[in-house]
Amino acid sequence: MKTNLSINGKRYQIDAPEEMPLLWLIRDVVGMTGTKFGCGVGQCGACSILVDGTLIKSCSMPFSFGIGKEITTIEGTTANLQILRESWQECNVPQCGYCQSGQLIAATFLLENNANPTDEDIDNAMSGNICRCGTYTRIRKAIHMAAAIKNQG
Amino acid sequence: MSTIQKINRRDFVKLFGLTSTGIIIGCNISSDRKEFIPTSDENSFSPNLFIQIHKNGNITLMASRSEMGQGIRTSLASAIADEMEADWKYIAVKQAIGHEKYGNQNTDGSRSVRTILEPMRKMGATAKMMLIAAAAQKWNIAASDCKADNHFIINQKTSEKIFFGDLIDVASKMPIPNENTVVLKKVKDFKYIGKTLKSVDLKDFTHGTAKYGMDIRIPNMKFAAIARCPVTFGTVKSFNSSDAEKISGVEKVIQLDRMIPPVGQFFGALGGIAIIANNSWAAFQGKLSLEIEWDYGENHSFDSEKFSEILTQRVHETGKLVPGSRGNVAKAFTDAKQTIEATYQVPFLVHTPMEVPNATAWFQGNKVEVWAPVQDPQTARAEIAHFFEIPIENITVNVTFLGGGFGRKSKSDFVVEAVALSKKIDAPVQVVWTREDDVKHSFYHATSVQYLKGSIDKNGLVTGWLQRVALPSIVSSFKPLSDYASGFELNQGFTNNPYDIQNFRLENVKAEAHLRIGWMRSVVHIHSGFANNSFVDELAFEAKKNPLDFQLALIGKNRIIDGKSDYPFNSKRMKKVLENTAKISDFNRKRPENHGIGIAIHYSFYSYVATAVEVSVINGNIQIKEVWTTIDCGLVLNKDNVINQLEGAAIFGISLALFGKITVKEGAVEQHNFFDYQMTRMKDTPKITVDIIEAMNQPATGVGEPGVPVMAPAICNAIFNATGKRIRTLPLFEVDFEI
Numbered sequence: 060m061k062t063n064l065s066i067n068g069k070r071y072q073i074d075a076p077e078e079m080p081l082l083w084l085i086r087d088v089v090g091m092t093g094t095k096f097g098c099g100v101g102q103c104g105a106c107s108i109l110v111d112g113t114l115i116k117s118c119s120m121p122f123s124f125g126i127g128k129e130i131t132t133i134e135g136t137t138a139n140l141q142i143l144r145e146s147w148q149e150c151n152v153p154q155c156g157y158c159q160s161g162q163l164i165a166a167t168f169l170l171e172n173n174a175n176p177t178d179e180d181i182d183n184a185m186s187g188n189i190c191r192c193g194t195y196t197r198i199r200k201a202i203h204m205a206a207a208i209k210n211q212g
Numbered sequence: 213m214s215t216i217q218k219i220n221r222r223d224f225v226k227l228f229g230l231t232s233t234g235i236i237i238g239c240n241i242s243s244d245r246k247e248f249i250p251t252s253d254e255n256s257f258s259p260n261l262f263i264q265i266h267k268n269g270n271i272t273l274m275a276s277r278s279e280m281g282q283g284i285r286t287s288l289a290s291a292i293a294d295e296m297e298a299d300w301k302y303i304a305v306k307q308a309i310g311h312e313k314y315g316n317q318n319t320d321g322s323r324s325v326r327t328i329l330e331p332m333r334k335m336g337a338t339a340k341m342m343l344i345a346a347a348a349q350k351w352n353i354a355a356s357d358c359k360a361d362n363h364f365i366i367n368q369k370t371s372e373k374i375f376f377g378d379l380i381d382v383a384s385k386m387p388i389p390n391e392n393t394v395v396l397k398k399v400k401d402f403k404y405i406g407k408t409l410k411s412v413d414l415k416d417f418t419h420g421t422a423k424y425g426m427d428i429r430i431p432n433m434k435f436a437a438i439a440r441c442p443v444t445f446g447t448v449k450s451f452n453s454s455d456a457e458k459i460s461g462v463e464k465v466i467q468l469d470r471m472i473p474p475v476g477q478f479f480g481a482l483g484g485i486a487i488i489a490n491n492s493w494a495a496f497q498g499k500l501s502l503e504i505e506w507d508y509g510e511n512h513s514f515d516s517e518k519f520s521e522i523l524t525q526r527v528h529e530t531g532k533l534v535p536g537s538r539g540n541v542a543k544a545f546t547d548a549k550q551t552i553e554a555t556y557q558v559p560f561l562v563h564t565p566m567e568v569p570n571a572t573a574w575f576q577g578n579k580v581e582v583w584a585p586v587q588d589p590q591t592a593r594a595e596i597a598h599f600f601e602i603p604i605e606n607i608t609v610n611v612t613f614l615g616g617g618f619g620r621k622s623k624s625d626f627v628v629e630a631v632a633l634s635k636k637i638d639a640p641v642q643v644v645w646t647r648e649d650d651v652k653h654s655f656y657h658a659t660s661v662q663y664l665k666g667s668i669d670k671n672g673l674v675t676g677w678l679q680r681v682a683l684p685s686i687v688s689s690f691k692p693l694s695d696y697a698s699g700f701e702l703n704q705g706f707t708n709n710p711y712d713i714q715n716f717r718l719e720n721v722k723a724e725a726h727l728r729i730g731w732m733r734s735v736v737h738i739h740s741g742f743a744n745n746s747f748v749d750e751l752a753f754e755a756k757k758n759p760l761d762f763q764l765a766l767i768g769k770n771r772i773i774d775g776k777s778d779y780p781f782n783s784k785r786m787k788k789v790l791e792n793t794a795k796i797s798d799f800n801r802k803r804p805e806n807h808g809i810g811i812a813i814h815y816s817f818y819s820y821v822a823t824a825v826e827v828s829v830i831n832g833n834i835q836i837k838e839v840w841t842t843i844d845c846g847l848v849l850n851k852d853n854v855i856n857q858l859e860g861a862a863i864f865g866i867s868l869a870l871f872g873k874i875t876v877k878e879g880a881v882e883q884h885n886f887f888d889y890q891m892t893r894m895k896d897t898p899k900i901t902v903d904i905i906e907a908m909n910q911p912a913t914g915v916g917e918p919g920v921p922v923m924a925p926a927i928c929n930a931i932f933n934a935t936g937k938r939i940r941t942l943p944l945f946e947v948d949f950e951i
């Protein structure tokens with residue numbers, strides 16, 4: 060049976076088991092590969108997405124959770140994500156780049172809810188995302204920069 | 213003008229220093245040169261394999277080394293573009309497939325820049341010469357009256373200029389300049405080299421469009437997960453897959469035999485039971501539902517804690533004398549005012565790149581195509597040729613982006629698995645490891661135990677240094693029964709010990725391998741860097757000296773410490789980075805209560821790194837407050853990239869110092885995933901300052917790895933400074949700091 064799913068404003072008709080994690084649904088069924096697998100157990104944040112604006116680790120949430128809701132992935136174009144992309148590029152953040160989809164989504168969630176995050180806010184908001192390459196200091200800088208750009212309007 | 217080299221396209225020319233296998237560049241003047249041109253685009257000109265200039269001025273450069281976060285695509289492209297006098301905005305980078313025509317492509321040992329920078333610069337310079345020759349012909353003037361500048365050739369007599377793109381027709385008919393006529397730019401004229409260039413891949417990295425191995429999608433492809441024996445090299449006795457086969461999406465269950473490589477070569481693959489499914493998750497679920505009875509084999513009795521005890525006993529007895537020892541250590545100890553002994557331990561570690569091992573393969577008759585995040589595509593290709601008896605020219609290995617490598621992806625076991633499965637099911641298949649697979653079936657960074665004994669005279673000078681090293685060798689992964697660290701491993705910080713001590717003795721102690729051993733970012737330097745720097749700090753304390761002054765004195769007078777290589781190990785450069793780190797960290801400043809500062813220096817991959825770390829230890833909690841690092845890596849290719857690498861290395865080093873520990877019980881690795889093999893996170897991240905000592909007239913040396921080995925000892929020395937507690941066994945999370 061096909062079920063409707065809405066990702067980045069686009070509707071998809073999907074036939075998959077309801078308990079399949081959103082991560083694998085997005086990657087292997089829908090075929091959008093920007094959302095990454097890192098651990099599968101909610102530890103690394105590589106699979107971060109927004110579901111109705113809430114930050115979710117998609118490896119640990121079933122398909123059924125996303126039904127009837129709006130999903131935002133790294134392929135999305137929300138305003139905060141766009142600003143963060145710019146500051147990410149300005150700070151030359153990525154090394155291998157693999158974790159950065161999840162980092163950007165987690166940072167988007169932070170900025171949506173906190174226009175002017177402190178270092179401590181960043182620590183709290185971003186510590187669910189592992190970067191094995193160790194780009195944390197640049198992520199921190201890029202988030203501050205994005206907040207500044209945003210506040211300038 | 214230059215002479216035309218008559219080169220048969222079948223000849224492998226040793227060109228421009230790419231001597232290990234040579235590259236075909238002469239192909240471009242042969243009749244069927246198109247075979248070697250990266251695209252079939254007629255509107256372009258390829259002066260060599262690495263450069264393609266299009267009519268619209270765009271330039272596509274080939275990256276022959278794998279990108280795993282070290283910024284190599286940008287670095288190599290910038291070197292070619294600089295010599296070409298190209299405008300950076302026209303540059304795009306394409307990833308080369310695995311093929312010997314690109315020279316050695318093995319991306320490890322922090323050597324890509326070191327070994328192919330000059331050849332790449334020559335490629336760029338050759339292209340520039342051909343463009344100049346073309347323009348000179350058009351204007352009918354001497355080449356010496358032309359110069360290249362920012363994507364144009366300028367007529368220096370008339371100031372007329374022609375765009376690169378408008379020269380490709382004529383340039384493609386120009387002879388390839390003789391190597392001897394190629395002149396490289398002077399350091400002062402560099403436009404990109406040594407400056408800051410952003411990664412060429414930023415857009416893809418921030419839009420989720422960079423294609424890693426796991427992102428490869430081929431019509432009708434299958435996904436596979438493999439259950440492997442928990443004990444290294446164990447085999448399947450019997451299995452029951454009836455539950456697995458009931459899972460929606462699971463299509464097949466296949467037994468894979470272990471693939472054993474010929475001695476001295478390759479890595480092979482472990483074998484196990486594979487689930488073939490139409491999505492990764494179904495494959496993972498299927499794997500969990502398998503009931504397998506294993507024959508654990510001879511590694512079943514392995515216990516890493518017991519092994520550490522055995523190694524500890526062994527290092528307290530005399531080992532095999534390593535050549536290069538000098539003086540008489542025993543006498544120095546007898547004559548000394550004081551002797552100091554210490555035993556240091558580092559556990560097994562695993563790389564855990566963010567992207568797990570994975571590969572997509574399509575076996576079609578007598579042809580194989582692979583898409584995989586591999587550090588060493590040529591070895592992957594050779595392994596496929598060997599195990600599946602396919603002519604090597606029928607095997608294409610496409611290199612995707614690597615979501616981190618750190619040494620794990622230089623072994624192509626996961627590629628061999630994918631090819632084997634594709635052959636069995638006659639369809640394209642992607643093998644995906646779970647994180648648990650990655651943690652439990654890796655090629656582990658070896659554990660080590662070291663015993664050190666030193667002597668101090670009445671002036672507080674070090675008179676003797678004895679070091680016994682026990683660590684399972686990487687060679688064991690190629691050659692069973694290699695029970696001692698090999699020469700190349702000992703040469704990572706042991707035989708090339710930097711200290712000016714009259715009596716020095718190094719002993720090699722037996723250590724068998726019961727896991728697959730591999731190299732991990734900075735490899736054996738992790739062991740030597742930890743023990744050497746920790747022990748110097750202990751000696752300084754016993755001698756009642758300032759640890760910084762003590763290190764500097766121990767490095768001693770200006771001299772070449774080890775001159776055997778092309779990159780002599782120079783004590784002066786070593787002291788300079790140490791002095792600089794002392795300065796930027798204000799090392800001698802008194803720190804707040806419960807804070808401490810520690811320093812460490814290490815020479816690896818021909819680069820010099822000194823790092824100071826400030827920690828606080830409050831109520832038993834260690835916090836890394838700040839890190840100051842100085843590197844001298846010779847010629848700097850891309851400044852911001854060097855800084856980024858050193859920041860990353862600091863975090864990598866903090867992870868291993870705080871959390872890194874793989875343990876083995878009854879032959880099986882006990883850890884699973886990031887909850888019990890932890891990583892540094894944002895909240896653990898200190899402020900990091902990186903300073904570069906510019907040595908632009910020295911050859912470019914390693915950048916990706918040398919920042920790692922200093923971290924653990926600098927942290928432990930800082931903890932001692934803060935608390936008086938000496939840490940000799942890693943990792944720190946196991947240490948109880950409560951008083």
Ligand code: FES
Binds near residue numbers: 096097101106119
């Ligand atoms: S893959 Fe979901 S948190 Fe790691």
Ligand code: FES
Binds near residue numbers: 155
């Ligand atoms: S950039 Fe490589 S894991 Fe974060």
